[in-house]
Amino acid sequence: MTVETAQSRALDLVPFGAAQFPSLRQLRPVLLPVATAGTVLLLWQAVCLVFRIPHVILPAPTEIAGELWRILPTLLKEAIPTTLDSVASFCLASGLGVGLAIVLTYSPLLRDTLYPNLVAFQLVPKVALAPLFVVWLGITSESRIAFSTFASFFPVVISAAVGFEGADASTLRLCRSLTATDWQSFRLVRFPFALPAIFSGMKIAMTMSVIGVIIGEFISAKAGLGFYILYASSRMETAAIFAALFVLCMIGAALYGAVALAERHVRRHYGRR
Amino acid sequence: MAHVGRAVGLPVAFAIFCVIAWEALCRFGHVSSELLPAPSAVWNVLAGNPGILMEQAVPTTIEVAVSFAVACAVGVLLAIGITFSAAIREAIYPNIVMFQVIPKIALAPLFIVWLGVGGKSIVTVGVFIAFFPMVVSTATGLVGAKPDVLQLCRSLTASEWQCFVLVRFPYAMPHIFAGMKVGVTMAMIGVIVGEFITAQAGLGYIIMFASSAGETATVLAAIVVLCGIGLVLYGLVALGELAVRRWYGGELPTSGVI
Amino acid sequence: MPDSFVQNRVPAAATTQCVEVIEVSKIYHGGTQNAVEAVSSVNFSVPHGQFVAILGPSGCGKSTLLMMVGGLEAVTTGRIEVDGSPMAGPRTSIGIMFQDSTLLPWKSALDNVLFPIKVLKRPVQEYHDNAHALLDRVGLYGFAQKKPHELSGGMRQRVSICRALVYEPNVLLMDEPFSALDAITRDEMNGLLLDLWQQYTKTALFVTHSIREAVMLADRVLVMTQRPATIVEDLTIPFARPREMSIGESREFNEICGHLRERIEHSHFEGRR
Structure with a gap:
């Protein structure tokens, strides 16, 4: 407390401007990547203008921005099913994944039986199964959610199971010496210890479920951003593809950001270093 | 011995049980073969005309192998650049991490616009998807070499290049292989999606074509072949890791990634 | 005495x-x-x-x-x-002290001392004074709300002594x-x-x-x-x-x-x- 007030008092004394703004050196990690991205955009624009590259091959960033502004209502409408399906499959994959990991942790028989099969499934190109889901569930949102859940479920199970297994062994022994029940040692020790691993699985699952939904929309949809991108590419509307990609990237980044933010919140609560 | 038997026997027994249950369900459950063909039906397709499937497996395998190789080479080179130059690292790395997050697969149609329908655009999709995990995990490994060992090198007045060859690279090996293992599955995904949407040749094309024609047994047979290819390629990477590990005397730190 | x-x-x-x-x-x-x-x-x-x-x-x-x-x-x-x-x-x-302090990294020193009480489902309030007295006794007066990562190795081991004694x-x-x-x-x-x-x-x-x-x-x-x-x-x-x-x-x-x-x-x- 005393340190804090001393610091804030010290800040008051510093001339205006010096303390408020971080120095250039401090901003370097933010400025450099942004500057790089900006340079790439400028170069892109210059190349398009100087070499008169056809719009179909590579529209200039300004053209893409214009197109984005023009078709934004359509894109937002298409973005709704994509976002909803992604969130739904992410939630399903996380819930089922953590649930199965708990079962695997407490039943050695099921663990020995299922875990190697789950790991083997990780290696299999699950994408190839996408058309099967269409055969089974039709051209519906359910089929895309089912496929996407299927694709993003495995990383959650495996990282959660590894996390539960990796909980500090001597702390678990302490619980046993205190005659703690399985449920107590799970709730008080295993689960909090596994949270970082669960979150790293969930972050992978978040990107995978967006990918799963996009693939689903590529092969079967009548709506959604994946459908729109394929539709635009068949009509060679490259600027529209880029505009749709931009919206999709924003959605992907926002969803990922939400999970990362939740992780930070949890990390602060269970803060450890 | 009993322990090992359980570790192998149980999962295999479970897998076999699943296949038998599936067969039984199809035989006695009156499931239409269009919805779910029995394993025996899938086997019949595999054994009946292996020629067609194998013919289509050739381009798929080549595309996956090429895009994986290119992704590895480009990824490792860029990671080396990132490790040596602070400017490159700070300028590019956050952008690469950002790219990790967005659904890159959505760019596939764009490559087709650029490169036309065919192997070239499919390989590009594969490279584009497999490349990012390669860079990120290689860079993590190269940067993560133990500081005290690097300090030892510096105290021996080793050159940057010597530090790299003698310390950073061996330390990064497990990470590079972890990246390669992710990369090989990613290249596979990229190639299959590429084949889905270009629909000219390859197992992805067969899967799309057969599923729209209601020949689900053929779809499953093609998936079996794909899984085989995936496992062989993954196995080759794992074998490579084992060989490198032995070369370094088996004392490499593990990365903890399956 | x-x-x-x-x-x-x-x-x-x-x-x-x-x-x-x-x-x-x-x-x-x-x-x-x-x-x-x-x-x-x-x-x-x-x-x-x-x-x-x-x-x-x-x-x-x-x-x-x-x-x-x-x-x-x-x-x-x-x-x-x-x-x-x-x-x-x-x-x-029987109370056990392990080689490492096995403190839960996300709990304060006081909550770590009270961990056995929580596991044994005894009324935590009744042991509050006892826990504080123990912490004072081992020279950790004023450190009750610190997290393990803010304590030195010796201090952590002191907390773990208190934890072994608190439930008598x-x-x-x-x-x-x-x-x-x-x-x-x-x-x-x-x-x-x-x-x-x-x-x-x-x-x-x-x-x-x-x-x-x-x-x-x-x-x-x-x-x-x-x-x-x-x-x-x-x-x-x-x-x-x-x-x-x-x-x-x-x-x-x-x-x-x-x-x-x-x-x-x-x-x-x-x-x-």
């Missing part, structure tokens, strides 16, 4: 033993053909209120023995009785609790433990590989060797309590240490042959 303390810890008249270890062996099979005998036919008993150190080189099975007394490991043959009834599993009348077990088992600390902190912790012993007299089993630590703390030292993994010496330490750390400089102290060292080296040499 001193009177009650003396009354408390006079074991001479007591006929019932607190801990009895009878012909205990432990054999690990470890999945292979060649079994390892970690502990072979150990016999000893500890009267109520006695502080016993088990001294031996690393890997001689002394920790395994302690864990068997704590009910965390099963005996292969033989029998262990605590308070007159055979051990079948962990008990709440009758027997305290300590598994090389100070071996991860530096020499100076370790001396400090020995002083603290001697000091605490004046107040909270309990039956204690203390495993260590430090000869001086054993002689300094214990009423009785049992020497355990590697081959065979059994007790080869049972030595009563003649120093009266309360003890000062300065006894470490006395000639008698050093003679006892010398004798114990000889005993360990001899059996080590014998074992190697």
Whole structure:
């Protein structure tokens, strides 16, 4: 407390401007990547203008921005099913994944039986199964959610199971010496210890479920951003593809950001270093 | 011995049980073969005309192998650049991490616009998807070499290049292989999606074509072949890791990634 | 205070033993053909209120023995009785301190001390004062709300002592609790433990590989060797309590240490042959 007030008092004394703004050196990690991205955009624009590259091959960033502004209502409408399906499959994959990991942790028989099969499934190109889901569930949102859940479920199970297994062994022994029940040692020790691993699985699952939904929309949809991108590419509307990609990237980044933010919140609560 | 038997026997027994249950369900459950063909039906397709499937497996395998190789080479080179130059690292790395997050697969149609329908655009999709995990995990490994060992090198007045060859690279090996293992599955995904949407040749094309024609047994047979290819390629990477590990005397730190 | 303390810890008249270890062996099979005998036919008993150190080189099975007394490991043959009834599993009348402090990284020092109370589902409020008193007693006044990563290694081990005492077990088992600390902190912790012993007299089993630590703390030292993994010496330490750390400089102290060292080296040499 005393340190804090001393610091804030010290800040008051510093001339205006010096303390408020971080120095250039401090901003370097933010400025450099942004500057790089900006340079790439400028170069892109210059190349398009100087070499008169056809719009179909590579529209200039300004053209893409214009197109984005023009078709934004359509894109937002298409973005709704994509976002909803992604969130739904992410939630399903996380819930089922953590649930199965708990079962695997407490039943050695099921663990020995299922875990190697789950790991083997990780290696299999699950994408190839996408058309099967269409055969089974039709051209519906359910089929895309089912496929996407299927694709993003495995990383959650495996990282959660590894996390539960990796909980500090001597702390678990302490619980046993205190005659703690399985449920107590799970709730008080295993689960909090596994949270970082669960979150790293969930972050992978978040990107995978967006990918799963996009693939689903590529092969079967009548709506959604994946459908729109394929539709635009068949009509060679490259600027529209880029505009749709931009919206999709924003959605992907926002969803990922939400999970990362939740992780930070949890990390602060269970803060450890 | 009993322990090992359980570790192998149980999962295999479970897998076999699943296949038998599936067969039984199809035989006695009156499931239409269009919805779910029995394993025996899938086997019949595999054994009946292996020629067609194998013919289509050739381009798929080549595309996956090429895009994986290119992704590895480009990824490792860029990671080396990132490790040596602070400017490159700070300028590019956050952008690469950002790219990790967005659904890159959505760019596939764009490559087709650029490169036309065919192997070239499919390989590009594969490279584009497999490349990012390669860079990120290689860079993590190269940067993560133990500081005290690097300090030892510096105290021996080793050159940057010597530090790299003698310390950073061996330390990064497990990470590079972890990246390669992710990369090989990613290249596979990229190639299959590429084949889905270009629909000219390859197992992805067969899967799309057969599923729209209601020949689900053929779809499953093609998936079996794909899984085989995936496992062989993954196995080759794992074998490579084992060989490198032995070369370094088996004392490499593990990365903890399956 | 001193009177009650003396009354408390006079074991001479007591006929019932607190801990009895009878012909205990432990054999690990470890999945292979060649079994390892970690502990072979150990016999000893500890009267109520006695502080016993088990001294031996690393890997001689002394920790395994302690864990068997704590009910965390099963005996292969033989029998262990605590308070007159055979051990079948962990008990709440036994407190264990492990080599590392095993504090939960996301809980404050106070919450870590109260962790056993929570697990045992006793009313946490009632133990609040007790926990605070213990923390003050070990010199952690004002650190109750600090997280483990804000504490030094010695402080963390102090918290773990408090945690082992807070739920008032009758027997305290300590598994090389100070071996991860530096020499100076370790001396400090020995002083603290001697000091605490004046107040909270309990039956204690203390495993260590430090000869001086054993002689300094214990009423009785049992020497355990590697081959065979059994007790080869049972030595009563003649120093009266309360003890000062300065006894470490006395000639008698050093003679006892010398004798114990000889005993360990001899059996080590014998074992190697």
